[in-house]
Amino acid sequence: DIEGSVWSELSPMKTSADAAAAGNVHLDVQRFEELFCVVPGNDKDNSGKGKPKMVQRTQFTSLLDLRRANNVAIGLSRFTRRGLTTSDLIRAVSTMDRSVLSSDDLLMLQKLIPTAEEKQKLQAHFMKGPGEKVDGQQLPPPPLAPAEKFMSEIMSVRHIEDMCIAFLTHSTASHELDETADKLDTMISLSDQLRTSTNLKTLLRSVLELGNLTNYDYSANANSSFRPWMGKEARAIGLKLDGLARLKDVKSQDGKWSLMTFLVDMVAVSRNDVLDVPAEVRRVRVVAAWDLESTVRQFRQLHSTLQHLDVFRLSASPDDPELQTYVADYLNPVLDTVALRVADVTQKAAEFWAEFERLAKYLGEDLAIYVNLPGLLAGTTNPPPRASIGSAPRIHMPTHLYGMMNSFLRAYEEAVSAWRTRGGDDRAKAMLYKPAPKAAAAPVNTPAGSVNTPGSNDTPIVAPPPPPPPPLIPTVTLAEAINGSPDAAKRLPPPPEMARLFRRFSKRFLEDPAAAASLADTDDANKLPTADEENDEDRADDLTLRIALASRDDDEDPNEERPTARGQEPSGARSEDDEY
Numbered sequence: 001d002i003e004g005s006v007w008s009e010l011s012p013m014k015t016s017a018d019a020a021a022a023g024n025v026h027l028d029v030q031r032f033e034e035l036f037c038v039v040p041g042n043d044k045d046n047s048g049k050g051k052p053k054m055v056q057r058t059q060f061t062s063l064l065d066l067r068r069a070n071n072v073a074i075g076l077s078r079f080t081r082r083g084l085t086t087s088d089l090i091r092a093v094s095t096m097d098r099s100v101l102s103s104d105d106l107l108m109l110q111k112l113i114p115t116a117e118e119k120q121k122l123q124a125h126f127m128k129g130p131g132e133k134v135d136g137q138q139l140p141p142p143p144l145a146p147a148e149k150f151m152s153e154i155m156s157v158r159h160i161e162d163m164c165i166a167f168l169t170h171s172t173a174s175h176e177l178d179e180t181a182d183k184l185d186t187m188i189s190l191s192d193q194l195r196t197s198t199n200l201k202t203l204l205r206s207v208l209e210l211g212n213l214t215n216y217d218y219s220a221n222a223n224s225s226f227r228p229w230m231g232k233e234a235r236a237i238g239l240k241l242d243g244l245a246r247l248k249d250v251k252s253q254d255g256k257w258s259l260m261t262f263l264v265d266m267v268a269v270s271r272n273d274v275l276d277v278p279a280e281v282r283r284v285r286v287v288a289a290w291d292l293e294s295t296v297r298q299f300r301q302l303h304s305t306l307q308h309l310d311v312f313r314l315s316a317s318p319d320d321p322e323l324q325t326y327v328a329d330y331l332n333p334v335l336d337t338v339a340l341r342v343a344d345v346t347q348k349a350a351e352f353w354a355e356f357e358r359l360a361k362y363l364g365e366d367l368a369i370y371v372n373l374p375g376l377l378a379g380t381t382n383p384p385p386r387a388s389i390g391s392a393p394r395i396h397m398p399t400h401l402y403g404m405m406n407s408f409l410r411a412y413e414e415a416v417s418a419w420r421t422r423g424g425d426d427r428a429k430a431m432l433y434k435p436a437p438k439a440a441a442a443p444v445n446t447p448a449g450s451v452n453t454p455g456s457n458d459t460p461i462v463a464p465p466p467p468p469p470p471p472l473i474p475t476v477t478l479a480e481a482i483n484g485s486p487d488a489a490k491r492l493p494p495p496p497e498m499a500r501l502f503r504r505f506s507k508r509f510l511e512d513p514a515a516a517a518s519l520a521d522t523d524d525a526n527k528l529p530t531a532d533e534e535n536d537e538d539r540a541d542d543l544t545l546r547i548a549l550a551s552r553d554d555d556e557d558p559n560e561e562r563p564t565a566r567g568q569e570p571s572g573a574r575s576e577d578d579e580y
Contacts, residue, residue: 061142063121072147075112078105086153093160096167096330103171110164114151122152159323162312169305170334176302177341180295184348187398190283191352191359194405197281199274203267203412206274207247208239210263214250238364241401244408248415260415268419278413281405288406292397293383296376303342303379309335349374356398365401369393 062069079089084100089109092100101109114122125144144152154160194200248260267274313335316327353374360367375381384395 061125061148062145063125063148064118064145068118069145069147072112072150075108076146076150078108086150090154090157090160093163093167094157094326094330096170096334098171101167103168106164106168106171110161110168112150112154113161113164114155118151119155122148122155126152158320159312162309163326165305166309166312166331166334169302169309169338173302173338174341176298177338177345180299180345181348183290183292183295184345184352186283187287187402188348188352188355190281190287190402191355193281194284195359195362197277199271199277199280202271202274203277204239206263206267207244210247210259211239214259241363241365241404241408244404245411248411258415260411261419264412264415264419275416278409278416281409284402284406284409288399288403290399292373292399296373296383299345299377300379302338303377306335306338306342346374346377349377352398356401360401363401366393369396370398370401371395373398 064072088100091097093106093109143149157163247263248258250259252258252262264275309331313327313331316323318324353372356370356373357367360370371384372381376383384397
């Protein structure tokens with residue numbers, strides 16, 4: 001139902017005139033039929049109508065390979081979107097303007113310079129005649145494509161390749177030489193620190209002692225450590241750096257301890273400051289991660305570049321004033337500055353190698369397995385091969401030594417961290433060795449009436465130290481007891497039976513020598529008394545002593561008072577045990 005809506009107010013218009021009179025939009029029915037209605041039988045006749053025509057593109061002369069042309073066009077977009085033309089690029093290169101072109105821009109520009117083959121193609125194109133004739137008219141040749149046009153303009157400048165190399169050297173040589181010099185200074189300082197560190201020396205000595213304890217004193221072949229030709233036990237006098245980190249691989253029987261954790265526990269008790277050795281030489285981790293081969297290749301490439309530019313400088317023709325101006329104003333200052341920096345780096349390399357030789361000798365390393373760094377930088381020594389050749393040992397870069405030291409210190413640091421996590425600090429304080437007290441000073445004889453007041457110069461009286469503990473009872477080894485060694489018999493304590501026999505016969509000899517002599521002639525002389533007989537004899541001796549004391553008390557005056565000690569009965573008192 002549309003009653004009351006906008007559609008009820010709209011009535012269909014019969015003619016276009018009526019629509020125009022009412023102010024409505026006029027619809028062109030004929031055009032509508034042409035556009036949207038299909039007339040049967042007219043499809044073939046109108047098949048070619050209404051199709052868009054192809055726009056004719058500008059024709060270019062392409063001389064390069066399609067892929068090469070696309071790469072050059074992409075590279076040029078780096079400069080064109082910054083509004084730089086080919087003339088701007090040539091001007092920046094010839095004046096070494098680093099505000100216009102960076103080192104990355106120069107690397108890209110070197111890739112866009114035409115090769116010798118591309119130059120030949122461009123020169124052959126320029127030697128051709130005018131374009132083709134069409135209807136008797138001479139047509140101009142098609143223009144070059146953007147890549148070919150750039151190459152034709154850039155190749156018009158003589159020695160543009162050498163200028164780009166000189167500009168790139170001016171931009172990057174200072175940073176590269178600073179980086180190399182900083183690495184050499186760090187390695188010189190680190191080598192001296194490793195060689196002079198007392199805590200590291202203490203740690204290495206502890207590792208050596210632990211190695212001898214493991215390999216000789218408690219090894220399976222401990223009896224074979226004696227060397228007759230040496231006249232002493234065999235002991236290691238040094239360790240290789242590549243074996244230090246293997247301490248963590250030797251486990252205890254229960255698998256909870258290793259030689260590295262045992263070393264940390266022992267070091268913590270006696271020399272707690274040695275636990276912080278990895279923190280003292282923290283730079284060894286940084287030096288071990290350096291790619292020194294890449295630094296050497298970079299330095300040697302710079303050295304060869306300087307030689308090439310020096311030849312280019314000397315080959316400048318006097319007939320070319322522009323080139324002479326470029327060499328005098330821009331190239332010569334750059335080459336002189338870089339040459340001085342290269343000489344400084346070479347001197348630092350010699351200083352490092354001298355310090356490295358001292359460090360290798362200090363650690364007992366064979367210097368022949370390390371490549372000579374100064375000769376490597378100068379080009380007189382070849383880089384080390386990737387693998388060993390035949391039976392010859394493999395040649396390493398100097399950073400290999402720092403890498404082995406870093407492996408040991410990292411394993412040691414991890415063991416220290418685990419030891420502290422398990423409460424090692426508290427355990428070390430409990431096990432800490434306490435030295436014996438110092439001997440007391442002799443007392444000072446002070447005059448009568450004088451008093452030692454606090455703060456006076458008189459020596460205070462110190463209590464004497466406690467008496468030394470009794471000597472330990474000598475022990476006897478199992479081998480001595482089995483073999484019946486005479487020294488062992490002296491150190492063995494007498495058995496209980498021998499003790500009773502000794503007490504019995506010694507008492508007889510003291511009381512009645514005649515009875516002892518008569519007993520010695522009988523068969524009962526060597527008879528061992530039993531425990532009951534010995535106890536009966538002891539009770540009889542005790543009864544004799546009590547009778548003697550009672551008779552002494554009867555002879556004394558009972559009314560006489562005798563002083564008694566506190567807690568003791570008077571001598572005349574009787575107890576229940578006296579009833580006999």
